[in-house]
Amino acid sequence: MKKAVVLLSGGLDSATCLAMARDRGYQCYTIAFDYGQRTRSELDAAKRVSAALGAVSHRVIELGMGNIGGSALTDHSIEVPEEGGDGIPVTYVPARNTVFLSLALGLAEVVDAEAIYIGVNAVDYSGYPDCRPAFIEAFQAMAGLATKAGVEGRPVTIETPLMHLSKAQIIQAGTALGLDYGLTVSCYQADENGNACGKCDSCRLRKQGFDEALVKDPTNYQ
Incomplete structure (x- = not known):
């Protein structure tokens, strides 16, 4: 059976990616x-x-990315914004997807997976530079050069099935696959029980997505 490594944050998008990979017949190794x-x-x-x-x-x-700081998600001295804005937001974590994909690529080689699934999105992506198609294309080229699998002519493919979907379309796709979104946590500042703030950008996009998808929002809010 074909194998895939799936980056799984616990949020809505990555959970949908896992459901899609499974539906496409992959044995999935989550990270x-x-x-x-x-x-x-x-x-x-x-x-x-x-x-x-x-x-x-x-x-x-x-990973010790909190030691680097530079993001509201890893530095508690930077407040999480509760309104959208222009430019790259302070919730951007420097080089996060580059680091994540590099480690997923290593795991893919170890378990002999032919694909890596990541839930990046160019529609509702909050302005993050490492969620764009150009970044994925560049990483794909690097993966072909920097790995044993790539040199041997069987490079690991970076799969981004959510890239051009709206949040509503993502939710509709996951719902059609039977995914229980009540298991997921998307909030940037959820409490220890996973209850969402309902105010941050991630909560706002999630709520809007369920509304537009005409699917009941199972999120537990603080």
Whole structure:
């Protein structure tokens, strides 16, 4: 059976990616990152989603990105914004997806996976530069050059099935696959039980997505 590594944050998008990969016939190896983020409850959510969708294994990799700082998600001295704005927001974590994909690429080589699934999105992407198609294309080229699999002519493919979908379309797709979004946590500042603030950009996009998808929002709010 073909294999895929799925980056799983515990949020809505990555959970949908896992459901899609499974639906496409992949044995899935999920990977989450404890990178110093504000909310630990998303790691609990990732574990729940991985188990519910029958992943072969679930790994949590510890990273010290909180030691670098520079983001409202890793530096508690920077407030999480509760209104959208222009430009790259302070919730951007410097080089996060570059680091995440690099480690996922290593795991893909170890388990002999042919694909990596990541839930980046160019529609509702909050202005993050490492969620754009150009970034994925560049990383794909690098993956072909920097790995044993790539040199041997079987490069790992970076799959981005959500890239051009709206949040509503993502929710509709996951719902059609039977995904329980009540298992997920998207909030930038959820409490230890996973209850969402209902005010941050991530909550705003999630709420709007459920409204536009005409799907009941299962989120627990503070």
